[in-house]
Amino acid sequence: MGAIKSLAKDTAVYGLSSIIGRFLNWCLVPLYTIKFVAAEYGVVTYVYSIVALALIVLTYGMETGFFRFANHERYKKPMEVYSTALISLAISSTLFMVLILAFLPQVSEAMQCGSHTEYVWMMALAVAIDAFTCLPFSFLRYKHLPIRFATVKLINIAVNIGLNLFFILLCPWLMTHAPSLVSWCYNPEFGIGYIFAANLVSSVLTLLLLIPQLRGFKWVFNKSLWREILVYSLPLLVLGIAGIMNQTIDKILLPWLVPDHVDAMTQLGIYGANYKIAIVMVMFIQAFRFAYEPFIFAQNKQQGDDKLRAFRDAMTYFVIFSMVIFLGVMFYLPVLRYFISPHYFSGLKVVPVIMIAEFFFGVFFNLSLWYKLTDRTYWGMIFSLGGLVVTLTVNILLVPHIGYMGCAWAALACYGLMMIASWLVGRICHPIDYDVLRLALYFLVAMAMWVLGTFIATGHHWIDMAIRTPLLAVYIWFALKHQRISIKNLIPKRL
Numbered sequence: 001m002g003a004i005k006s007l008a009k010d011t012a013v014y015g016l017s018s019i020i021g022r023f024l025n026w027c028l029v030p031l032y033t034i035k036f037v038a039a040e041y042g043v044v045t046y047v048y049s050i051v052a053l054a055l056i057v058l059t060y061g062m063e064t065g066f067f068r069f070a071n072h073e074r075y076k077k078p079m080e081v082y083s084t085a086l087i088s089l090a091i092s093s094t095l096f097m098v099l100i101l102a103f104l105p106q107v108s109e110a111m112q113c114g115s116h117t118e119y120v121w122m123m124a125l126a127v128a129i130d131a132f133t134c135l136p137f138s139f140l141r142y143k144h145l146p147i148r149f150a151t152v153k154l155i156n157i158a159v160n161i162g163l164n165l166f167f168i169l170l171c172p173w174l175m176t177h178a179p180s181l182v183s184w185c186y187n188p189e190f191g192i193g194y195i196f197a198a199n200l201v202s203s204v205l206t207l208l209l210l211i212p213q214l215r216g217f218k219w220v221f222n223k224s225l226w227r228e229i230l231v232y233s234l235p236l237l238v239l240g241i242a243g244i245m246n247q248t249i250d251k252i253l254l255p256w257l258v259p260d261h262v263d264a265m266t267q268l269g270i271y272g273a274n275y276k277i278a279i280v281m282v283m284f285i286q287a288f289r290f291a292y293e294p295f296i297f298a299q300n301k302q303q304g305d306d307k308l309r310a311f312r313d314a315m316t317y318f319v320i321f322s323m324v325i326f327l328g329v330m331f332y333l334p335v336l337r338y339f340i341s342p343h344y345f346s347g348l349k350v351v352p353v354i355m356i357a358e359f360f361f362g363v364f365f366n367l368s369l370w371y372k373l374t375d376r377t378y379w380g381m382i383f384s385l386g387g388l389v390v391t392l393t394v395n396i397l398l399v400p401h402i403g404y405m406g407c408a409w410a411a412l413a414c415y416g417l418m419m420i421a422s423w424l425v426g427r428i429c430h431p432i433d434y435d436v437l438r439l440a441l442y443f444l445v446a447m448a449m450w451v452l453g454t455f456i457a458t459g460h461h462w463i464d465m466a467i468r469t470p471l472l473a474v475y476i477w478f479a480l481k482h483q484r485i486s487i488k489n490l491i492p493k494r495l
Contacts, residue, residue, distance in 0.1 A: 061233030
C-alpha cells in the first residue's frame with residue numbers, strides 16, 4: 001500500500017495543476033459561449049483540435065522515451081538522456097515553425113481560419129514552445145518535484161486566464177468608457193484571436209520559468225542513444241497520433257461531413273462546448289497519467305509480487321474514483337450545465353457518452369503498462385490504429401445523419417474496443433491478475449445508480465439533486481465496503 005499512497009500523493013499534486021487549470025479553462029467556456037456565436041466557437045474548437053494533434057507529432061514519444069532510458073539499467077547517465085532528447089525537440093520544433101511560416105496562407109485556409117493568418121502563426125509558435133517544454137516538465141516528474149511542476153503549470157494557467165478576461169471582458173468595457181487606455185493594444189475585430197494570443201503569451205512565460213531546468217548540466221547529443229530512443233518512441237508516436245486523432249478527428253471531420261458549412265461550425269461549437277462539461281473525467285485521467293507513468297517504471301524495478309499488486313490496486317482505485325466523478329457530474333448536471341450558455345444546451349446529451357468513453361480510455365491507459373514495461377510499444381500502436389479505424393468508420397457512417405451525436409458514439413466505440421483489445425492481448429503477453437469481476441461490478445453498480453437517478457425528475461432541479469445525493473453516498477459506501485476500507489480509517493487522527 002505504500003507505493004499506492006505515494007502514487008495517490010503525486011496524483012493529487014499533479015492533479016492540482018491539471019484539475020485547477022482545466023477547471024479555470026472550463027470556467028472560460030461560459031465567457032466564450034456568451035461572447036461568441038457557436039460558429040465562431042466552432043473555429044476555436046477546430047483550431048485546438050489541430051493543435052492537439054500537432055503537439056503529439058512534435059513531441060514524438062520523447063517523454064516516455066526519456067523516462068524509459070533515464071531508468072534503463074544499461075544507461076547510468078540520465079542527464080545525457082535528458083540533453084539528447086532536449087536537443088532533438090529543439091531542432092524539430094524550430095523546423096516546424098519554419099515550415100508553417102513558409103506555407104502560412106495555405107495552412108490558414110486548411111485550418112478554417114481564412115485570411116486570419118495571425119491565428120495560425122500564433123498557435124504554431126505556442127505549439128512549438130509547448131513541444132520543447134514538455135521535456136523539462138517530464139524532468140521535474142522524473143526528479144519527483146511535483147510542487148515545482150504544479151507551480152509552473154499554475155502560473156501558466158493564471159496568465160492565460162487573466163489575459164482572456166482582460167481582452168474579452170475588460171477591454172470591450174474600457175473601449176466604451178475609457179478608450180484611450182486600451183485602443184493601442186485592443187482591436188474589437190480581432191475577436192477570437194485574443195484567445196490564441198493569450199495562449200502564446202502564457203507559453204512564452206512558461207519557457208522562461210523552466211530555464212532552471214535547462215541549465216546546470218552539460219549539453220551533449222549522443223547519436224546512438226538518440227537512435228535507440230527513437231526506435232523505442234516512434235511506435236509511441238504512432239500510438240500518440242492515433243490516440244489524439246481518436247480524441248480530435250471527430251471535431252476535424254465534422255465540418256467536412258455536414259454539408260452546410262455554417263451549420264457544421266455551429267454544430268462543432270455546440271459539441272465542443274458540451275464536451276467541456278465532460279472534462280472533469282479528462283482532468284482526473286490527466287492527473288493520474290502524470291503520476292502513473294514514472295510510478296510504473298520505478299515500481300517495475302521491485303522484485304516479487306509487490307509490483308503486480310501495486311498495479312492491480314492502482315487499477316481498482318482508478319475505476320472507483322472515475323465512477324464517483326461520473327455520478328457526481330451526472331447527478332449535478334442541472335447546475336453544471338450553466339457553465340455554458342443556454343443556447344448550447346441542445347448538446348447536453350453527449351455528456352454521459354463522452355464521460356464513459358473517457359473512462360474507457362483511462363482503463364486502456366492503465367492496461368498499457370504491460371507493453372511499455374516489456375518494450376513492446378508496437379502493441380500500443382496497433383491498438384490505437386485499430387481504434388482510429390473504428391473512429392473514422394463510425395463518424396463517417398453516423399455524423400451525416402445524426403450530427404455531433406455520431407462523434408460521441410464513435411468515441412465510445414473506439415475507446416471501448418481499445419480497452420478490451422489491450423486487456424485480451426495483455427493476458428497473454430504480460431499477465432497481471434486484475435480482479436475483472438470486481439472492476440466490472442463497480443462499473444455496473446455506478447451505471448445502475450445513474451439510471452436510477454435519471455428516473456428522479458420532480459421538475460425542481462434542487463430537489464432532484466438532493467434526492468440523488470444519497471445515491472452517490474451509497475455508491476461510495478458500497479465501494480469502501482468491498483475494498484474493506486473503514487470510513488473511520490479515512491479520517492486523520494490529528495486534524
